[in-house]
Amino acid sequence: MAIKVGIVGYGNLGKGVQQAIAQNPDFELVAIFTRREPQQMASLLGEAKFEHISAADAYIGVIDVMIMCGGSATDLPEQTPVMARMFNTVDSFDTHANIPAFFDVVDAAAKENGKVSVISTGWDPGLFSLNRLLAQSILPEGTDYTFWGKGVSQGHSDAIRRVPGVKGGVQYTIPVQEVIERIRSGETPELATREKHLRECYVVAEENANQEEIRQAIVSMPNYFSDYDTTVNFITEEQLREEHGEMPHGGFVIRSGITGQGKRQIIEFGLKLDSNPEFTASVLVAYARAVVRMSSEGQKGAKTVFDVPFSYLSPKSAEELRRDLL
Amino acid sequence: MAIKVGIVGYGNLGKGVQQAIAQNPDFELVAIFTRREPQQMASLLGEAKFEHISAADAYIGVIDVMIMCGGSATDLPEQTPVMARMFNTVDSFDTHANIPAFFDVVDAAAKENGKVSVISTGWDPGLFSLNRLLAQSILPEGTDYTFWGKGVSQGHSDAIRRVPGVKGGVQYTIPVQEVIERIRSGETPELATREKHLRECYVVAEENANQEEIRQAIVSMPNYFSDYDTTVNFITEEQLREEHGEMPHGGFVIRSGITGQGKRQIIEFGLKLDSNPEFTASVLVAYARAVVRMSSEGQKGAKTVFDVPFSYLSPKSAEELRRDLL
Numbered sequence: 001m002a003i004k005v006g007i008v009g010y011g012n013l014g015k016g017v018q019q020a021i022a023q024n025p026d027f028e029l030v031a032i033f034t035r036r037e038p039q040q041m042a043s044l045l046g047e048a049k050f051e052h053i054s055a056a057d058a059y060i061g062v063i064d065v066m067i068m069c070g071g072s073a074t075d076l077p078e079q080t081p082v083m084a085r086m087f088n089t090v091d092s093f094d095t096h097a098n099i100p101a102f103f104d105v106v107d108a109a110a111k112e113n114g115k116v117s118v119i120s121t122g123w124d125p126g127l128f129s130l131n132r133l134l135a136q137s138i139l140p141e142g143t144d145y146t147f148w149g150k151g152v153s154q155g156h157s158d159a160i161r162r163v164p165g166v167k168g169g170v171q172y173t174i175p176v177q178e179v180i181e182r183i184r185s186g187e188t189p190e191l192a193t194r195e196k197h198l199r200e201c202y203v204v205a206e207e208n209a210n211q212e213e214i215r216q217a218i219v220s221m222p223n224y225f226s227d228y229d230t231t232v233n234f235i236t237e238e239q240l241r242e243e244h245g246e247m248p249h250g251g252f253v254i255r256s257g258i259t260g261q262g263k264r265q266i267i268e269f270g271l272k273l274d275s276n277p278e279f280t281a282s283v284l285v286a287y288a289r290a291v292v293r294m295s296s297e298g299q300k301g302a303k304t305v306f307d308v309p310f311s312y313l314s315p316k317s318a319e320e321l322r323r324d325l326l
Numbered sequence: 327m328a329i330k331v332g333i334v335g336y337g338n339l340g341k342g343v344q345q346a347i348a349q350n351p352d353f354e355l356v357a358i359f360t361r362r363e364p365q366q367m368a369s370l371l372g373e374a375k376f377e378h379i380s381a382a383d384a385y386i387g388v389i390d391v392m393i394m395c396g397g398s399a400t401d402l403p404e405q406t407p408v409m410a411r412m413f414n415t416v417d418s419f420d421t422h423a424n425i426p427a428f429f430d431v432v433d434a435a436a437k438e439n440g441k442v443s444v445i446s447t448g449w450d451p452g453l454f455s456l457n458r459l460l461a462q463s464i465l466p467e468g469t470d471y472t473f474w475g476k477g478v479s480q481g482h483s484d485a486i487r488r489v490p491g492v493k494g495g496v497q498y499t500i501p502v503q504e505v506i507e508r509i510r511s512g513e514t515p516e517l518a519t520r521e522k523h524l525r526e527c528y529v530v531a532e533e534n535a536n537q538e539e540i541r542q543a544i545v546s547m548p549n550y551f552s553d554y555d556t557t558v559n560f561i562t563e564e565q566l567r568e569e570h571g572e573m574p575h576g577g578f579v580i581r582s583g584i585t586g587q588g589k590r591q592i593i594e595f596g597l598k599l600d601s602n603p604e605f606t607a608s609v610l611v612a613y614a615r616a617v618v619r620m621s622s623e624g625q626k627g628a629k630t631v632f633d634v635p636f637s638y639l640s641p642k643s644a645e646e647l648r649r650d651l652l
Binding site for chain 1: 350451458596598607
């Protein structure tokens, strides 16, 4: 019997989940919940039932797992604890510093109501976290590196757009390839912020704006750009739309460790993603499968990727996995 | 209280486990079990108690987990089921085709006696298997690639040494870097065996042996070399000893998948190891920690890496892991 799914939130991530569900025949999409007017929603992919988010409680006992697709700033802190009282949930809450507090709130809500909630899936937090944990557990003596990109940073793109005279823009975070090669070849450098990533901005200036002033305002912006080597390229609105409309991302987690008498051992995990939201959505769907399985075993409360055996992510049986993938 | 460990077998892998335990202060090495004369064994690292393998039953209730360090051809099929009746165990059984049968035998032995046995850890099977499962679960539409090396293949080195006129030799498996770059850039080629790996042989010929005949015998050897581009280099015994005494290895697991409307998503995991046995040993020790935890929870029977949440591999608490690594 198919796993019955609800999607909460229908932005890029929610649309990605709808597409990912279509690739996984053991899932069935029951409804998409939105704060907008359900009648005015259009499905990206085939038919879909839209419901106002306030109508979710009518689906108690019907939906096996709610896939939470809101943002981490305000949506998830509000929505996940509410939904976790009624449904098993999975989300991609990614504000690292607030994860412990978020965990506690969701854990209480889910436990009280006998539900399972896997929080903070996706790729960072998520797959990158898994690789940090795995590599540290295997190589207790070593150095960790995380590089992000090449990819669009939403926060930095927003920061650009707040500069006076800027009409639009996008920022790419780019890992410094030479440094990654040094680490791969066995060096363990201590790296300043500036040495790890470059920031590349594509900016549409308002007519009559002073481009040099905009450039200075961006490259000197504290927290966002002043600690980096930042390049600012001015482009037209049409170029922004046509050449920078995608949301690629990725990165690398590397641990360079030592065993025995100084033997160098390097573990590396990398992602190269054409679509950040579609990939995050695909991770959410795999963990939704695990949530339902954990719930059916009688588990309850908040969980993270650290608590989930990989066999729970797959529709295949344990026998198949041992035979075909081990 | 420290986890009390026994090591079964004291070759390269057993020595690596002894070294890995020294890097993990939550472990205590109780004894090393050997088929050789215990009195004649010398410890690589500090003091160690050696016991004949037949004396293992005296340690029932004392040793929390036995780390099995024998070979997959004959040692582990015999030793793991015996030890799994008395102790929790972890091993690196790596004969892929025989894993299902090995699992069943160990599962029965461990279950009957209330023990946990994690089989087939290490890196392939082991970490590579985990990455194959993870990537397939997240990207159901895609293509898998596994590359090995650069590293010493024991089986191929043995094959070289069986050629008449060969005194000694070592074989390196080398992944074809250009093909890996094509896959990283988004291509999904169908690859013949020859296109994925090169085989590089360093051979010491006997005096008066015909080197060209040796070269022909190697490169045309079915199963081992005839499907590959193989190079044969003749060296002296001294060169073999001084330049080829290490056991490096590594490789890559790559899944190149598609989401949504044809977005390319690439997941890659790679290892670059100065010492294959020391790294495998480090994986065994991390999974030994998990074995003890699973046993203390009342689990029993055979398990694989697919069944173990990563949090079980770490000495850190769930709170620490969420705070520091998620």
